[in-house]
Amino acid sequence: EIVLTQSPATLSLSPGERATLSCRASQSVSSSLAWYQQKPGQAPRLLIYDASNRATGIPARFSGSGSGTDFTLTISSLEPEDFAVYYCQQRSNWPPNFGGGTKVEIK
């Protein structure tokens, strides 16, 4: 099973700042990686799929990059509603699985 390691575990930033989240895979997943956002008490929401494609309705301030084993989710300028936990997920190898998450909190 592919292991996805997300870093940092917690990111403390202020609104308006740029957030850079990392997801590293234990072996290549090509571009088969997605990012999800989860707010407290809510279900996850798909943000990015195939490493860099924004899902329907996702604002342009969210962008994804990377391929192979190293991936990045960037939030260009944090809005108050962006403070949440973010998970990466790979679908390259069975079973599909998730990273441990990065919490983006208000500094």
Place this chain on the structure above:
Amino acid sequence: EVQLVESGGGLVQPGGSLRLSCAASGFTFSSYSMNWVRQAPGKGLEWLSYITSTGSAIYYADSVKGRFTISRDNAKNSVYLQMNSLRDEDTAVYYCAKSKTYYFDSWGQGTLVTVSS
């Protein structure tokens, strides 16, 4: 608008059984594969099971293989998860999720399953 509504969660004793349901609307249910994903309290996400649009192919995570059974009824726009031999570590919020080629593009609000004596 896609809607997924889970039900059937609750408190069950170790070794017991529970059947979760997920009612879908807002899309052509019979054309999409579906999944169950869970989240233990304060923990991350764990994919559990997948069923194709016709039910012809089904997959499980090792952690639930042999204990959980996924099924669907396209006439009722519903997917189910039969959970047997429940353990303490199965305590979690259970989500159904619509497949987008092995990603999960729509999620229900979740139903809480608590396994405790």
